[in-house]
Amino acid sequence: MTALQLRDLTVRHHGPHGPVTAVDGVSLDVPSGRTLGLVGESGSGKSSLARAVVGLAPVHGGRVLLDGREVRVRTLRDRRRLGRLVQVVLQDPDTALDPRMTVRQTLVEAATVFRRLDRTARTEHVTELLALVGLDPRLADRLPLQLSGGQRQRVAIARALAVGPELLIADEITSALDVSVQAAVLNTIRGLQRRLDLSMLFIGHNLPAVCHVSDTVAVMRHGRIVETAATEALLRNPRHPYTRELLDAVPRLRTRPPEEEPS
Numbered sequence: 613m614t615a616l617q618l619r620d621l622t623v624r625h626h627g628p629h630g631p632v633t634a635v636d637g638v639s640l641d642v643p644s645g646r647t648l649g650l651v652g653e654s655g656s657g658k659s660s661l662a663r664a665v666v667g668l669a670p671v672h673g674g675r676v677l678l679d680g681r682e683v684r685v686r687t688l689r690d691r692r693r694l695g696r697l698v699q700v701v702l703q704d705p706d707t708a709l710d711p712r713m714t715v716r717q718t719l720v721e722a723a724t725v726f727r728r729l730d731r732t733a734r735t736e737h738v739t740e741l742l743a744l745v746g747l748d749p750r751l752a753d754r755l756p757l758q759l760s761g762g763q764r765q766r767v768a769i770a771r772a773l774a775v776g777p778e779l780l781i782a783d784e785i786t787s788a789l790d791v792s793v794q795a796a797v798l799n800t801i802r803g804l805q806r807r808l809d810l811s812m813l814f815i816g817h818n819l820p821a822v823c824h825v826s827d828t829v830a831v832m833r834h835g836r837i838v839e840t841a842a843t844e845a846l847l848r849n850p851r852h853p854y855t856r857e858l859l860d861a862v863p864r865l866r867t868r869p870p871e872e873e874p875s
């Protein structure tokens with residue numbers, strides 16, 4: 613099965629100076645249980661692509677298929693169904709978290725399945741989710757403000773997982789974090805991939821970081837995919853000059869040993 617298929621997708625925004633083609637005929641696949649990395653500079657169209665998948669950016673042409681079925685967002689019911697299929701985690705975790713809700717409340721609310729669970733089962737599920745994202749269960753009764761940026765981002769990831777989506781889209785989820793925390797969050801993602809059968813579109817502008825968590829990487833520039841390759845092959849033998857540019861632009865990621873996050 614293929615979790616996500618884009619076929620000749622074009623996204624066109626209505627900018628102040630006329631139409632802006634942010635995504636220009638992109639085709640790509642996220643196979644089930646695998647992670648596709650999408651990398652490119654700011655403005656290359658990555659977020660427009662991600663938003664188009666969930667019906668939040670204007671699709672001008674082409675097709676979006678989830679689990680082989682074409683996505684249509686016309687009604688509120690469509691949107692709810694889509695929310696169960698695809699969850700998006702963004703750069704700024706605060707947009708996903710209600711400042712008045714504790715971590716536990718956030719996770720319980722996200723997992724509609726919890727309605728069927730009793731109190732003990734709910735507590736267990738929350739603990740499980742927190743462990744999955746590497747958070748101490750004792751943080752469950754804190755508010756977002758009482759957490760560090762890295763911890764908030766972990767809660768946002770746990771919240772997305774609580775829904776049990778078919779596809780997780782991560783759009784620059786480490787970009788707002790301190791460098792020391794970025795590697796820890798990337799390693800958490802790798803842990804999730806090992807434990808869950810996660811299908812993921814992992815978006816970022818830092819090529820080594822994207823490579824660290826991706827099976828395959830697609831390089832995007834000016835709305836187009838210029839190169840797609842298995843991660844190892846891309847790192848060993850980047851074919852497109854732009855890919856080489858991206859590789860040279862940032863120092864190699866230090867992901868070992870995993871750094872502790874200040875709390």
Ligand SMILES: Nc1ncnc2c1ncn2[C@@H]1O[C@H](COP(=O)(O)OP(=O)(O)O)[C@@H](O)[C@H]1O
Nearest residue numbers: 625626627632634653654655656657658659660
């Ligand atoms: N809502 C919008 N209205 C108009 N133009 C937009 C909108 N969103 C993005 N764009 C434009 O589309 C292009 C791609 O942006 P974006 O998808 O955010 O790229 P990235 O996520 O790679 O930084 C940019 O030129 C940006 O200015």
Ligand SMILES: [Mg+2]
Nearest residue numbers: 658659660784
């Ligand atoms: Mg973006």
